[in-house]
Amino acid sequence: MRNSHSLPFVVVLFLALCSSLPSHASEYLKEVILANDLYSEKKYSESAQAYEALIQKGVHSGYLFYNLGNTYIRLGNKGAAILNYIRAQKLIPRDENLKANLRFAIQQTQDKIEPPPPGTLATIFFWSSNFNLSELVNLTMVLNFIFWVNLVLWMYFGSPILKIARNALVCFLLLSFISIGVKLIKITGSELGVVLAKRVEVRSGRAMDAITLFQLHEGALITITRDHESWLEVRLNNEQKGWVPKTSIGT
Amino acid sequence: MKNIFPIHIKKAALFILFASLTLILANPVFCQNVSVSATVNKNHLSLDDILQLSITVKGTQNTPPPKLPSLPDFRVVSAGTSSSTQYINTQRSVFITHNFKLTPMNTGTFVIGPVRVRTNGKTYSTQPISVEVQKPSSLEITENKTAFIETLLSNKKPYIGEQLVYTFRLFHRVDAKNLNLQLPFDKTWFYKEKLGEPKSFLQVINGMQYHVQELSMALFPLKIGRHKIPSTVIDLDLLHQTQSHSRRDPFSQFFNDPFGGRGTRSVHKILRSKPLSVKILPLPDGAPNGFGNLIGQFYISAKLGKNKLEVGDTTTLTVTVSGKGNVRDITLNEPTLTNSFKIYPDKPEFKQTVQNNQLTGKKTFKFALVPLTEGSRIVPKFALAYFDPTQSQYRVAETQAIALHVRPSAEKEELNLVQPGKPIVPSAKPKIQILGKDILPLYIELDKFQNNGINSFSPAFLGAGFGTPVIFFILSALLIKRKNRLKYDAAFYRRRNAYKISTQRLKQLSLHSKNIDPKEFGRALSEIIREHIGDKLNLQGKAITAGEVELRLKNSGNNIAKTTRQLLDRCEALQFAPLAFDRTKELLDETENLIKLLEKPA
Numbered sequence: 001m002r003n004s005h006s007l008p009f010v011v012v013l014f015l016a017l018c019s020s021l022p023s024h025a026s027e028y029l030k031e032v033i034l035a036n037d038l039y040s041e042k043k044y045s046e047s048a049q050a051y052e053a054l055i056q057k058g059v060h061s062g063y064l065f066y067n068l069g070n071t072y073i074r075l076g077n078k079g080a081a082i083l084n085y086i087r088a089q090k091l092i093p094r095d096e097n098l099k100a101n102l103r104f105a106i107q108q109t110q111d112k113i114e115p116p117p118p119g120t121l122a123t124i125f126f127w128s129s130n131f132n133l134s135e136l137v138n139l140t141m142v143l144n145f146i147f148w149v150n151l152v153l154w155m156y157f158g159s160p161i162l163k164i165a166r167n168a169l170v171c172f173l174l175l176s177f178i179s180i181g182v183k184l185i186k187i188t189g190s191e192l193g194v195v196l197a198k199r200v201e202v203r204s205g206r207a208m209d210a211i212t213l214f215q216l217h218e219g220a221l222i223t224i225t226r227d228h229e230s231w232l233e234v235r236l237n238n239e240q241k242g243w244v245p246k247t248s249i250g251t
Numbered sequence: 252m253k254n255i256f257p258i259h260i261k262k263a264a265l266f267i268l269f270a271s272l273t274l275i276l277a278n279p280v281f282c283q284n285v286s287v288s289a290t291v292n293k294n295h296l297s298l299d300d301i302l303q304l305s306i307t308v309k310g311t312q313n314t315p316p317p318k319l320p321s322l323p324d325f326r327v328v329s330a331g332t333s334s335s336t337q338y339i340n341t342q343r344s345v346f347i348t349h350n351f352k353l354t355p356m357n358t359g360t361f362v363i364g365p366v367r368v369r370t371n372g373k374t375y376s377t378q379p380i381s382v383e384v385q386k387p388s389s390l391e392i393t394e395n396k397t398a399f400i401e402t403l404l405s406n407k408k409p410y411i412g413e414q415l416v417y418t419f420r421l422f423h424r425v426d427a428k429n430l431n432l433q434l435p436f437d438k439t440w441f442y443k444e445k446l447g448e449p450k451s452f453l454q455v456i457n458g459m460q461y462h463v464q465e466l467s468m469a470l471f472p473l474k475i476g477r478h479k480i481p482s483t484v485i486d487l488d489l490l491h492q493t494q495s496h497s498r499r500d501p502f503s504q505f506f507n508d509p510f511g512g513r514g515t516r517s518v519h520k521i522l523r524s525k526p527l528s529v530k531i532l533p534l535p536d537g538a539p540n541g542f543g544n545l546i547g548q549f550y551i552s553a554k555l556g557k558n559k560l561e562v563g564d565t566t567t568l569t570v571t572v573s574g575k576g577n578v579r580d581i582t583l584n585e586p587t588l589t590n591s592f593k594i595y596p597d598k599p600e601f602k603q604t605v606q607n608n609q610l611t612g613k614k615t616f617k618f619a620l621v622p623l624t625e626g627s628r629i630v631p632k633f634a635l636a637y638f639d640p641t642q643s644q645y646r647v648a649e650t651q652a653i654a655l656h657v658r659p660s661a662e663k664e665e666l667n668l669v670q671p672g673k674p675i676v677p678s679a680k681p682k683i684q685i686l687g688k689d690i691l692p693l694y695i696e697l698d699k700f701q702n703n704g705i706n707s708f709s710p711a712f713l714g715a716g717f718g719t720p721v722i723f724f725i726l727s728a729l730l731i732k733r734k735n736r737l738k739y740d741a742a743f744y745r746r747r748n749a750y751k752i753s754t755q756r757l758k759q760l761s762l763h764s765k766n767i768d769p770k771e772f773g774r775a776l777s778e779i780i781r782e783h784i785g786d787k788l789n790l791q792g793k794a795i796t797a798g799e800v801e802l803r804l805k806n807s808g809n810n811i812a813k814t815t816r817q818l819l820d821r822c823e824a825l826q827f828a829p830l831a832f833d834r835t836k837e838l839l840d841e842t843e844n845l846i847k848l849l850e851k852p853a
């Protein structure tokens with residue numbers, strides 16, 4: 001039994017990997033406090049800059065995007081606010097405050113365009129919309145761990161309950177893998193964009209002299225279907241689509 | 252030209268041609284002139300009679316229905332067609348007759364203008380017929396008639412909007428069938444409503460018993476002025492009982508009455524009532540405030556669900572209006588309780604009934620009242636202004652004012668929003684007024700911003716997360732497999748433990764080598780070697796000889812077979828020729844080396 005010490009070692013390694021904290025954690029938290037204080041003092045421009053700086057440093061928190069969205073709302077920058085709410089929604093999809101504020105921001109826009117409805121796959125795997133990708137991956141990892149541990153226990157003890165648990169875990173594991181796939185398809189399939197300019201003319205081609213098909217206003221939500229040099233092909237619905245300058249859209 | 256048709260086909264074709272020509276020439280259409288004539292069964296008739304008009308077309312039977320001229324003074328009903336064929340001196344004639352029944356509606360002399368029939372591309376006209384329609388002779392309006400009708404109006408001088416009852420009665424002493432009633436009705440003058448189902452009863456008039464069919468209608472005059480309600484006309488078949496007059500003729504008796512009893516004779520009759528004159532009066536001046544053209548007799552009552560309640564509680568105010576007249580049209584405004592009550596009106600319920608041959612109704616209005624402030628309150632009176640035609644004056648029906656006391660709202664988990672048996676109100680709570688909209692606040696809890704520094708999508712993290720359990724499983728599976736083998740495979744167990752056991756035994760022997768007899772030492776050392784080899788090769792080690800050991804080792808591909816044999820020989824020699832202690836130490840070391848060599852794979 002010379003290998004009997006390997007299991008505790010692996011578990012300790014895994015837990016250590018999961019619980020390790022970065023050394024700079026306390027530094028950026030101070031910056032978060034500072035940005036929040038600036039907001040409280042109604043120094044919205046400085047607050048927005050502080051939040052943007054944090055994001056530039058690689059701090060990706062849904063709540064940070066949410067706070068930045070709020071700050072832009074206070075600044076009257078509806079497009080940037082909606083963009084940050086949409087970014088936040090990818091990270092904290094179940095947050096009710098975020099949903100309410102996004103609805104509020106959309107109602108403030110001229111076009112009042114709601115986010116597109118989920119596709120067929122997303123409707124079937126409806127729960128995947130309530131989790132971000134990281135949560136789904138972590139959930140799958142936990143399920144994967146439980147599955148293999150259960151498999152070992154079943155091999156050792158041969159209990160029928162463990163066999164049922166094994167079969168159930170296989171199903172859950174498959175579903176969670178499919179959910180990750182659905183999430184990835186949603187993320188990579190079509191990108192949601194927000195009009196940042198006060199008004200943008202959607203044209204029939206990638207030229208400023210192309211025919212204007214329709215106009216969109218700040219905060220309008222569109223689906224980006226193609227990216228070509230400095231132009232983006234955007235779609236409003238199945239019938240209305242066209243080209244807009246890349247600079248006028250935030251993604 | 253070559254004749255391509257055989258003779259018998261030619262003959263057949265000629266026969267068909269001849270036969271066709273014969274038939275065509277024989278057809279009366281081709282040989283007869285078409286003529287159209289119109290006849291009536293009588294030129295002088297009374298309003299109780301029916302005129303039979305027959306349009307006969309001679310010379311063809313394929314004609315469309317004739318086009319009758321406009322006959323506003325008659326009611327025209329088709330009575331079917333009949334066709335006939337006559338042969339007179341080999342001359343064939345065909346006829347078709349279209350029959351009509353004309354019921355006179357007015358008296359006077361009328362011309363039944365030319366009737367037009369279009370056939371074979373031509374239009375044929377009949378001669379006009381003049382008929383005279385008279386009133387029924389006084390002789391006919393005698394008592395003891397078989398059947399007659401009467402119409403009655405409850406009031407000949409009604410007010411506009413007043414309910415009138417128009418009654419039609421059919422009296423008949425014999426059975427009546429195929430009744431076709433036409434009630435006069437002018438939509439511009441009256442709005443009508445049926446007063447229940449027709450009634451049937453017996454009545455004796457001048458000693459004669461009549462079956463009476465009665466039908467009543469409620470009429471509501473819509474216009475002021477004199478109006479003549481026209482005659483009601485009913486046409487029906489009266490079935491008279493007949494006695495057999497010719498008992499001597501069994502055949503005629505059989506054909507008249509095949510079952511040997513009394514026969515019946517059907518007589519078609521038209522019965523007509525007298526026109527009724529009515530003078531519709533306008534409503535008098537002096538209508539009270541709130542008068543909404545309600546004419547009749549009305550009663551109004553109000554009641555409150557409960558008189559003591561709390562702020563936010565609910566009570567139902569029920570106002571019931573009933574009476575004779577146009578109850579359906581009654582509307583009530585909400586009670587004037589602004590600022591102190593929230594009022595939710597319910598949809599009014601209306602129920603119409605017929606009482607004493609009069610249309611009566613009941614309309615119920617319900618209001619859910621939710622008090623907003625505490626204190627004593629008065630639900631004001633409900634007033635209903637109407638015109639009573641029986642008294643020819645305006646009246647105002649009123650409810651009593653209702654007092655109620657509203658207490659302050661007690662702390663309750665749920666408000667009593669619904670009273671048993673009362674309509675459900677949407678909400679007893681005053682609605683929250685939205686004064687403004689804003690975004691929800693920032694998140695300031697720092698734990699929400701904790702970045703654990705792990706990139707969930709880094710290959711290392713994913714590899715560790717998904718790979719570690721797999722590695723754990725593989726290792727565990729190997730351990731389990733090994734454990735199971737050690738448990739169930741004895742040869743494997745011996746082989747795996749041979750080195751351990753042999754070294755322990757050698758160590759023990761080494762410790763006691765000074766005190767042990769050289770003979771015994773040689774025997775013990777030989778046993779250790781042989782048992783080790785026995786464990787390795789799954790043999791009985793004690794029973795194996797040095798020669799067998801060499802042979803087995805050679806067979807298993809071991810290259811130290813000879814060395815092992817030599818060492819075993821020396822151990823055996825030691826049992827018979829003891830050596831010095833120094834040599835025993837040398838033997839122990841050699842044995843240990845041998846065991847190590849045997850442990851290595853061949």
